[in-house]
Structure formats: C-alpha cells, structure tokens
Amino acid sequence: MPDNTTNATEAPELSVEQQLSALLGNSDEFFLLMMGCFVFLMQAGFAFLEAGSVRSKNTTNILLKNILDVCIGAISYWAVGYAFAFGTPSNLFIGHGHFFLEGIEGSQYAHWFFHFVFAATASTIVSGAMAERTEFSAYLVYCAVLTGVVYPVAAHWAWDPKGWLLTGVGTGLSFQDFAGSGVVHILGGTAALAGASVVGPRIGRFQHGKPVQISGHTVPLAALGAFILFFGFLAFNGGSQGAISNPGDGVVVALAITNTIISGSSAGLIAMVIKRVGLLGDLHWSLLTTLNGALTGMVAICAGCNNVYPWAACIIGVVAGVAYCGWSQLILKVLKVDDPLDAVAVHFGGGFWGVIAVPIFATEGGIITSGGSAMAFKGLGWNILGGIAIAVWTGLITTTMFGFLRLAGVLRVDPEIEEKGLDIPKHGEPAYPQESYGHGWVLETPEDKLPKCRAKDTEYPPDYSHGDPSKMLAMTHPASMAIPRPSVVTGVPMTDLGFDNEGYQEPIHNTRL
Structure with missing residues (x-):
C-alpha cells in the first residue's frame, strides 16, 4: 500500500488553527x-x-x-x-x-x-x-x-x-x-x-x-x-x-x-x-x-x-x-x-x-x-x-x-x-425463469398420476415459452409452479404461469412423491 502521507520536511508547516480548520472541513x-x-x-x-x-x-x-x-x-x-x-x-x-x-x-x-x-x-x-x-x-x-x-x-x-x-x-x-x-x-x-x-x-x-x-x-x-x-x-x-x-x-x-x-x-x-x-x-x-x-x-x-x-x-x-x-x-x-x-x-x-x-x-x-x-x-x-x-x-x-x-x-x-410482460421481449431476462423451478424427481412419476391444470375446462400443455423444452419436463408437476406441498389452490389467476389473462386454475392437490 503506497504511503500517501506528506513528508513534513516538504510541506509548509501549518499552525494549530490551520490544522483544526482543515480537520473541521x-x-x-x-x-x-x-x-x-x-x-x-x-x-x-x-x-x-x-x-x-x-x-x-x-x-x-x-x-x-x-x-x-x-x-x-x-x-x-x-x-x-x-x-x-x-x-x-x-x-x-x-x-x-x-x-x-x-x-x-x-x-x-x-x-x-x-x-x-x-x-x-x-x-x-x-x-x-x-x-x-x-x-x-x-x-x-x-x-x-x-x-x-x-x-x-x-x-x-x-x-x-x-x-x-x-x-x-x-x-x-x-x-x-x-x-x-x-x-x-x-x-x-x-x-x-x-x-x-x-x-x-x-x-x-x-x-x-x-x-x-x-x-x-x-x-x-x-x-x-x-x-x-x-x-x-x-x-x-x-x-x-x-x-x-x-x-x-x-x-x-x-x-x-x-x-x-x-x-x-x-x-x-x-x-x-x-x-x-x-x-x-x-x-x-x-x-x-x-x-x-x-x-x-x-x-x-x-x-x-x-x-x-x-x-x-x-x-x-x-x-x-x-x-x-x-x-x-x-x-x-x-x-x-x-x-x-x-x-x-x-x-x-x-x-x-x-x-x-x-x-x-x-x-x-x-x-x-x-x-x-x-x-x-x-x-x-x-x-x-x-x-x-x-x-x-x-x-x-x-x-x-x-x-x-x-x-x-x-x-x-x-x-x-404489455399483456404478456416486458421482461422477455424487451430484456430477454425473466426475473423468475420457469426452468429454474421444480426438480428432477417428477420424471419418475407415472404420467397418469400427474395432476392436470385446467382453465375453463381446457387442458393446457406445459408452457415452454421461457426456456428450452428439454429443461421444462419438470414443469408438468404443480410443484414447479412454486406451490408448497401439500396444498390446494383454488380460483387463482394463472396469468403469470403461462395461462391466458382470463384463465383460472382449477383445484390442484399436490401429493408427496
């Protein structure tokens, strides 16, 4: 670390009043x-x-x-x-x-x-x-x-x-x-x-x-x-x-x-x-x-x-x-x-x-x-x-x-x-990337035992819009939607989870694998 102090022999000697003034400043x-x-x-x-x-x-x-x-x-x-x-x-x-x-x-x-x-x-x-x-x-x-x-x-x-x-x-x-x-x-x-x-x-x-x-x-x-x-x-x-x-x-x-x-x-x-x-x-x-x-x-x-x-x-x-x-x-x-x-x-x-x-x-x-x-x-x-x-x-x-x-x-x-959100089209960086949620254990669960999400009686496939499909397999399970297990979610707007603006999620029962 360099010594930035001034050599006393090189600097003009300051009076006590000047030093005090400098200290106060x-x-x-x-x-x-x-x-x-x-x-x-x-x-x-x-x-x-x-x-x-x-x-x-x-x-x-x-x-x-x-x-x-x-x-x-x-x-x-x-x-x-x-x-x-x-x-x-x-x-x-x-x-x-x-x-x-x-x-x-x-x-x-x-x-x-x-x-x-x-x-x-x-x-x-x-x-x-x-x-x-x-x-x-x-x-x-x-x-x-x-x-x-x-x-x-x-x-x-x-x-x-x-x-x-x-x-x-x-x-x-x-x-x-x-x-x-x-x-x-x-x-x-x-x-x-x-x-x-x-x-x-x-x-x-x-x-x-x-x-x-x-x-x-x-x-x-x-x-x-x-x-x-x-x-x-x-x-x-x-x-x-x-x-x-x-x-x-x-x-x-x-x-x-x-x-x-x-x-x-x-x-x-x-x-x-x-x-x-x-x-x-x-x-x-x-x-x-x-x-x-x-x-x-x-x-x-x-x-x-x-x-x-x-x-x-x-x-x-x-x-x-x-x-x-x-x-x-x-x-x-x-x-x-x-x-x-x-x-x-x-x-x-x-x-x-x-x-x-x-x-x-x-x-x-x-x-x-x-x-x-x-x-x-x-x-x-x-x-x-x-x-x-x-x-x-x-x-x-x-x-x-x-x-x-x-x-x-x-x-x-x-x-x-505006309806779909500014993060992806304007910045290419969603604050909460969907592929970052969930875990790999869902891959071992039989397909017929996975609960399904419905909005107005229409089944929706997993939403791959935020990431590569190969990273999105876990998204078929409700746990990937950051819903604590076990839980029941009723009547929650699904706008931010890949559903349209008018869709609502039917009851989901998460079961521990």
Whole structure:
C-alpha cells in the first residue's frame, strides 16, 4: 500500500488553527459523503418497493430502470445538472457555470454527490407511476431531462444563495424547505402525475370507468423496500444540515432524525386505521396502506424536520396519513390515473402538505409560535407560492416532453407486449425463469398420476415459452409452479404461469412423491 502521507520536511508547516480548520472541513465533507451514501441506498429501497408492486412479468424491467436512475442521473447531473443548480455565475433563475464540474473547489465534490442522490431520488419517483406499460427508450429520455434540467432549476430556486425563492426577491421572505418536501417530492410527484396521465392506464385497470385491482406479485419485497426507504429518509433529512463541525449542528441533525421517525410512524398508524374502519372501501389491516402512509409522513416532514418540535412532527404525520388516503382516492377514482405505486399521493400529497406545515409549526416565526403574526402568514403564502411554482415548472416541462414522446410513438409499449410482460421481449431476462423451478424427481412419476391444470375446462400443455423444452419436463408437476406441498389452490389467476389473462386454475392437490 503506497504511503500517501506528506513528508513534513516538504510541506509548509501549518499552525494549530490551520490544522483544526482543515480537520473541521474534512469532517464536514465526510459527513456529507456518508449521509449521501445512506441516501443512495434509497435507490435499492425504491427498486424493491417497485419490483414488489408490479407483476412478475415486469420485474426485470422495473429493476433495470432503477439501476439507470443512477447511471443516467450521475452523467446528467455531472454534465449540466450541478451547473444549473449551484454553478457560478448565476442569477435568480438558474446557474450557468462549472459544467462537467470544471473549476469547482475540492470541497465541492461532496456537495455534488449529496445533491446527485437527491436528483436521482426525484427521478425514480416517476418510474413507479409509469410502470408496466412505458417504453424503455422513453424512460432514458425523461430520466436525463429530470436530473439534468428540471430538478436542478428547482433546486437553484430554493437552495442556491441567489435563487429567487430563497432570497425572496425583495419581500424579506425565504422559502422554507430544509430537506426537499418541495424540491424533491412535489417535483417528483408532479412529474409522476404528468407521466402516468399522458401514458394512460394499464390494460384492464379500469372497466366501465371503475378501477379494477391489479396486485403486485410479492408483498414481502415491497415491504423490504419500504423499510430500506425508512432508513434512507433518516439520512435524507439529517444529512441536509450539510455540516457537522459547527456548534449546534449535531443537535439539528438529531432533531431532524427524531422528527422524521415520529412523523412517519404517526402517518403510518393513521393510514392503517383509516383503512381498517372502512373509509377506503374495505375493512382490513393493510400492510401496503400502512407502508405508504408512513412514507408520506416522512415526505411531509422533510421541509421542516429541523425547525419543528416533536409534538408538531406528530401532528404533521397525522395529517400526512389522512392526506395520503385522500390523494390516493382522488387520483384513482376521480382523475382516473393509474399509479401502481401511489407515487403521486405519497410524494406530491405529502410534499405539498410539508411545505404548508413548516410556516405553521416552525419553532421560530411560525404561525402558532408567533401568535399568528402577519409575517408568519406571509411566510405561509410564500411557501405555498414556492410549492405551486415548482409544480408548474415541473408540469410544463414533463407534460410537454411526455406529449412529444407519445406523438412520436415511443412512449408506450404495444398492447401485446404489455399483456404478456416486458421482461422477455424487451430484456430477454425473466426475473423468475420457469426452468429454474421444480426438480428432477417428477420424471419418475407415472404420467397418469400427474395432476392436470385446467382453465375453463381446457387442458393446457406445459408452457415452454421461457426456456428450452428439454429443461421444462419438470414443469408438468404443480410443484414447479412454486406451490408448497401439500396444498390446494383454488380460483387463482394463472396469468403469470403461462395461462391466458382470463384463465383460472382449477383445484390442484399436490401429493408427496
């Protein structure tokens, strides 16, 4: 291992103050990098959540899209995104310097990385809302535009010292969004709404104007993804302090993390109870509703996690849980928008409530703590204006972009591919290859003793569409369909097992060989 330490006789001697200053600077950069790495892990959380929420035939497709959030996002944000967001020189609207990171100081690399993972988060919100029917090439385009142009401009407005929302353009007001309820989540939710609206619903999602449930293929995977996101949000919000070396930094980071978990927990509980009492149409203790409610609470607290008391974080979470349920019903049943992940309800609904909540509950200068001062109400108005501005900016750019992609015929896959699944025709890599299931012992079982699968009184031969027939002999046995033995399966849709979309499996009795 090479010795990278500087020879003391060759380097100029530093004073104690200079050494201390360098140490503090290094600690701040290390803090940003480590928090950025934890936020980067949220990409895995989104990948698992989205993969579990789509059907098995589209799993590879959605996972690859999440990988490309990182790949395309990194290149776009390196080339132009960071320059638009924080480049110098700049004006009220946009930065225009340091393209390809040229000319930046060494200490800014950590800043670039932390904001890159924020940009990637905004981008990945969209992929879930448009899942299972969007052309892969269209995804490449909107990922580059979102991370390279749309997000950086909004970030400049709210977080750059010269941005118009932060400076207040002479009003004496400043946009309050500590960790991105507006910049990340309103933006991502608006883009998701635009994309899902323009691409249209999945085949079979609505019949005669009424929504039809299309379930994801694995709830455990979705739950794992949500837990990873919970962890990532702690760094997402705590790391937004940007430093750890100044007096009081540790307290702010701790408060942000504490408020994040309180808000998320209260929102998850409220959403679960709303589902259980039947306000959403049925009476169940729903895992998925609880997960989405908790995520909405964490989205909502982003804006003010550093500037509200824990009791206020609990209230913000409660309202966020209610907001999630309301937005979810509005998007699906009123607007008739098909959003497989409920991304619009979680991110747009939670984000907008978050930017409203900060001026109300802020520990200093909030409407409640100031006794309803005029300045506090002006701050509320400025935050609402900022949220609307971000939504309008994002909506104009993304709706135009998706509209052009649709007119060009490259936004949505063919109906046949959508019905059969994107994994095989688009990627040649099914997430669950059928030849990988089962075992060779079935070959010793007499043919007449093998149970048969029937769909609407029609016998179906083994499905060889996913592999070589020589590898598929074991598929004649129900065990190859990943049904535990012994078991009875009745009335299960066989869409993902080689049956047509209308077929149902008759009872199968698996017997131990």
